[in-house]
Amino acid sequence: SQGNFVKLVEVGPRDGLQNEKKTISLATKIELIERLARTGVSTIEAGSFVSPKWVPQMANSSEIMQHLLRQKIQAPIPMTYSFLAPNIKGLQNAANILKKNPDTFSTQLEPSAGGEKPALEVAIFAAATESFSQKNLNCDIQTSLERFKAVIQDSKALGLRVRAYISVVLGCPFEGFDVDPHKVAEIATDLLESGADEISLGDTTGMGTAPRTSALLKCMATAGIRSEDIAMHFHDTYGQALVNTAVSLEHGIRTFDSSVGGLGGCPYSPGATGNVATENMVYFIETLGMDTGIDLDAMSDIGAWITEELGKANDSTVGKAVLGA
Ligand code: HMG
Ligand code: MG
Numbered sequence: 001s002q003g004n005f006v007k008l009v010e011v012g013p014r015d016g017l018q019n020e021k022k023t024i025s026l027a028t029k030i031e032l033i034e035r036l037a038r039t040g041v042s043t044i045e046a047g048s049f050v051s052p053k054w055v056p057q058m059a060n061s062s063e064i065m066q067h068l069l070r071q072k073i074q075a076p077i078p079m080t081y082s083f084l085a086p087n088i089k090g091l092q093n094a095a096n097i098l099k100k101n102p103d104t105f106s107t108q109l110e111p112s113a114g115g116e117k118p119a120l121e122v123a124i125f126a127a128a129t130e131s132f133s134q135k136n137l138n139c140d141i142q143t144s145l146e147r148f149k150a151v152i153q154d155s156k157a158l159g160l161r162v163r164a165y166i167s168v169v170l171g172c173p174f175e176g177f178d179v180d181p182h183k184v185a186e187i188a189t190d191l192l193e194s195g196a197d198e199i200s201l202g203d204t205t206g207m208g209t210a211p212r213t214s215a216l217l218k219c220m221a222t223a224g225i226r227s228e229d230i231a232m233h234f235h236d237t238y239g240q241a242l243v244n245t246a247v248s249l250e251h252g253i254r255t256f257d258s259s260v261g262g263l264g265g266c267p268y269s270p271g272a273t274g275n276v277a278t279e280n281m282v283y284f285i286e287t288l289g290m291d292t293g294i295d296l297d298a299m300s301d302i303g304a305w306i307t308e309e310l311g312k313a314n315d316s317t318v319g320k321a322v323l324g325a
Helices: 012-016 026-037 061-070 088-100 130-137 141-157 181-193 210-222 241-250 278-287 296-310 317-323
Strands: 007-010 043-048 080-084 119-127 161-167 198-203 230-234 255-258
Touching: 007 278, 012 026, 012 043, 012 080, 026 043, 026 061, 026 296, 043 061, 061 080, 061 088, 088 119, 088 141, 119 130, 119 141, 119 181, 130 141, 141 161, 141 181, 161 181, 181 198, 181 210, 198 210, 198 255, 210 230, 210 241, 230 241, 241 278, 255 278, 278 296, 278 317, 296 317
Parallel strands: 007 043, 007 255, 043 080, 080 119, 119 161, 161 198, 198 230, 230 255
Antiparallel strands: none
């Protein structure tokens, strides 16, 4: 069985902002990341090297990466910044920034630098259904896996850790509840064999329920996939994210993705709302006697600030309660 520490991956600056229609300034994005880094969170998804035609809001991810490498943020623990890359073109755009800023980040090839310099991570994203793969990546699952193999190889050559998402694992906006957990396990196995360091299982639409989360994780275990290699990525559209988190903890999962203020949504998943709020996750995990290392008050302040900045309601019930709002 696993320990008492639960790692939260803060996806607000990427998943949280990617669906916003109004352009968010570079300064606001950087302030968000800087404030998050000071809360004790260890990993922040900071941007996305996707086509700006597909997701215009992420178009300045190069500038964000460059800023994070050049202006060292004072964080209480060593930071990892993660960036999405759907193909070699995206990885090359990221690699160009790295080449311009040598010796500013630690790598898996040079772990001794860890602590003083931030580590970088590349995140690829597959889908569990053919319809979602077409909508989100404009190709079928098999083609995406072949492309990811190349992205993983080149990322590893740069010394970067690779996280691999699988979307719509518990429901698909186009195919409904009819997502085969064996297919999810098969895709996860392929990505791990290609060299991915971690699989993040995305409940993109928030359609996951406790029994179906349990069935999926049983299927993953039967396929020989270790709970240490799995993260869960719950959107909270139906309010089931914390229940599904409890089930996942029982299955030994200790890494979860969440978004400050409950921001988020996928532009290619109609009707899907935000990720589970980080404030709610921190509170819930602490009530179980487990630890996230994250300062709940500081996180709640950030949730109130960023939702106000975006002109949105604060979707974190815990954040609002903590602030007495
Ligand atoms: P495509 O149109 O098939 O691409 O899109 P292409 O290879 O045919 O290229 C067309 C043009 O795009 C070319 O430019 C390329 O250079 C350019 P042109 O010659 O026309 O001037 N291009 C790029 N530009 C910048 N960066 C790139 C890139 N690639 C090609 N990386 C593509 C295929 C994969 C690019 C597109 O479908 C895409 O960008 N998709 C991303 C969609 C996305 O970002 N979705 C949200 C993130 S996933 C998510 O939110 C789910 C998650 O949270 C987990 C969950 O909740 O389940 C992770
Ligand atoms: Mg998501």
